[in-house]
Amino acid sequence: EAGVVQSPRYKIIEKKQPVAFWCNPISGHNTLYWYRQNLGQGPELLIRYENEEAVDDSQLPKDRFSAERLKGVDSTLKIQPAELGDSAVYLCASSSEPIWTAENTGELFFGEGSRLTVL
Amino acid sequence: GQNIDQPTEMTATEGAIVQINCTYQTSGFNGLFWYQQHAGEAPTFLSYNVLDGLEEKGRFSSFLSRSKGYSYLLLKELQMKDSASYLCAVRGSYYGGSQGNLIFGKGTKLSVKP
Numbered sequence: 001e002a003g004v005v006q007s008p009r010y011k012i013i014e015k016k017q018p019v020a021f022w023c024n025p026i027s028g029h030n031t032l033y034w035y036r037q038n039l040g041q042g043p044e045l046l047i048r049y050e051n052e053e054a055v056d057d058s059q060l061p062k063d064r065f066s067a068e069r070l071k072g073v074d075s076t077l078k079i080q081p082a083e084l085g086d087s088a089v090y091l092c093a094s095s096s097e098p099i100w101t102a103e104n105t106g107e108l109f110f111g112e113g114s115r116l117t118v119l
Numbered sequence: 120g121q122n123i124d125q126p127t128e129m130t131a132t133e134g135a136i137v138q139i140n141c142t143y144q145t146s147g148f149n150g151l152f153w154y155q156q157h158a159g160e161a162p163t164f165l166s167y168n169v170l171d172g173l174e175e176k177g178r179f180s181s182f183l184s185r186s187k188g189y190s191y192l193l194l195k196e197l198q199m200k201d202s203a204s205y206l207c208a209v210r211g212s213y214y215g216g217s218q219g220n221l222i223f224g225k226g227t228k229l230s231v232k233p
Contacts, residue, residue: 004161033220042123042206042223043162056220091161106152106210106221110161 002026004111006092012117018080021114025073025094033108034067034077035091043091049075082118089113121145123224125207130230131197139192139205139227147212149219151183153192154206156226162206165192194229202231 005024013019025032030051035043046065048056052072060067064083069075079086093108122144131137143151150169154162168174168183168190180193192205204226210219 040225042208042225044223045220048220105167106150106208107164107167108162108221110163112161 004092004094004109006111006114008114009112010115012119013082014119015084016081018078019082019116020076020078021090021092023075023077023092023111025075025092026096026109029094029096029109030072031095031097032069032075033093034075035093037089037091037113046077082116084118087116087118089115121209121211121222123207123209123222125224125227127225128228128230130232133197133199133231133233135197136193136195137197137229139194139229141190141192141207141224143188143190143207143209145188145209145211145222148185148209149212150210151190152208152210152221153181154208154223156204156206158203165205197231199231199233202229204228
């Protein structure tokens, strides 16, 4: 079974430029997460989707960040314009059950991440 | 709010036992999780505790005390490949501020020496 696929793996851009990251979750996983991980830190949640609905975007900096999951499968995270402080690894994760169900064990399956460097 | 504390770094010797502690404060509690993350790779799930006590899974065990807001991950018979960061994560209640999302600690970087 294929895991969570992300692209690009690495991206280097100058500040004020736009950037987009793509994620394809594990087949059948309806819950999708975008996390940001700074060097030496744990992942921080940016947004969570249940199917195509963004059910928690409270930590997403909405002035420059946007995300979409139009058909409830693939998702795209965009930053426009990028700032120096956005340099981080952007991790996508998926899980098979919604958070509020008893079947949800909290196991997230992460992609390898997209490492962004803003110069 | 949520607060998770774990040591920044630890060093241990191959073949030994190491215990990585995690303390947490959360509004509501719905599980504690440990993830392993090798440098440059994605986090991978290790364990899940929702009730007090010890959960054993091969060389790895995880303990939870909800009354103390405390957990530890125990790694036995350490191998060089266990050198990684170990992330403690807490899930609050769905109706609390975290909406049931996993909140991660900063991670403990474990170095296993020969």
